[in-house]
Amino acid sequence: MNLERLEKLIGGDRQTVKGCNLSADEAAAVAHGKFAQHSFCLVQDWTILDLETTDEELNVLRSRGLKPVLIYALHVVHDSRGRFSTGDWVRSSFQQSYDDDGFFLTKNTVYVLLGDGNRQQITARDFLSLQ
Template sequence: MQADLIEDLLYGPAQMLGGSQLEDGELIQLAREEFEGQPFCIVRNWMLLDLLLAEAQEREVKKQGLQPTVLFISHAVYDSDASVPASDGFVTGYQKDFHGCFFESKDKLYILAGRGARKHVSVPAISALHENLSWPVR
């Protein structure tokens, strides 16, 4: 069952989205200049996951000024505070803001590079993913 949930989450149908088309070096330089003092991470192979929460859970998330969306990242190209190993997949905390190729969680700005995807996921599916990641939620 858990394997099926993860397989559907990672490989099932999703809405395709585009991130920044700049090269990694250009993105790093631009982010250092524009977001000085703010931790940021440039990512590729990413997926926005809209969590299907119970009403009470969704209200609790929104009370904190957040949205019930997280970002799954397969590859971190560059992390300004080196808190994320480049090769490990991980899931961010809930979305604080999202515009174009910028996804902001409570603690960090993620710059979405290249193509990605977006889909709705159940709590059991995201829990199964968490249990199988080598890196914890960020």
Template sequence: MKKLSDLKRIFSEQGHAIEFGCSEAEYEKMVELCHEMNSRKSVCVVASWIWWDITSDNPSFPQPTYIVKADNVLFDEKGRFPVGGWVRTSPLKALHQNCIFETGNTFYVLVGEGTRKEVSASDALAFF
């Protein structure tokens, strides 16, 4: 029961507000910037997002590790995620302009206000 309670908390508790994300009016400009940085990397634009600081007691787990879970895909260049759907990123490679979350294969443009919280690696992986 404790594990179920912990997993429920991940989705029900939003975390604390952070000052990342661009306005909806700016996101097309950010998509263009992504293409300038790396035209081969796809772009996904998301809103209603949560930045997860992944924690682990395992010394071999890479620290720090960050991922984003977004509940509203606004646009996905490759059509992998439906508009209005949700997505969980792979780990952060770099952050640009405080709104472009770059992973190994994709730029995620974070739109609007988001939140941030700590999530254990085992809990994060239990959902995906």
């Protein structure tokens, strides 16, 4: 990743997005009740990443019921399956759905986006370099 792109990724070209305004305990209860068949992960300091894709990549994702959108969070508050420890960072798999109350659904997990976060575009190459 070149330094100009890294600076853009870290410091600019993003919009503020409202997330879930519930406490962590309240959000966990809602996630468990509303999405009982999924595990959930409460996160803070998050960014919704819209991946730039080719038409072919987009068609493959759509055929699987997915969108080229992921979550990158710097702070895990709680993971219902214990996959991540408090304070870990996490990135999701591709989005299945998202509602404006801060619930981001992938095939297996609901990411509860606590507080405000960001949304920005990123190339797949740059995204992979964040790991």
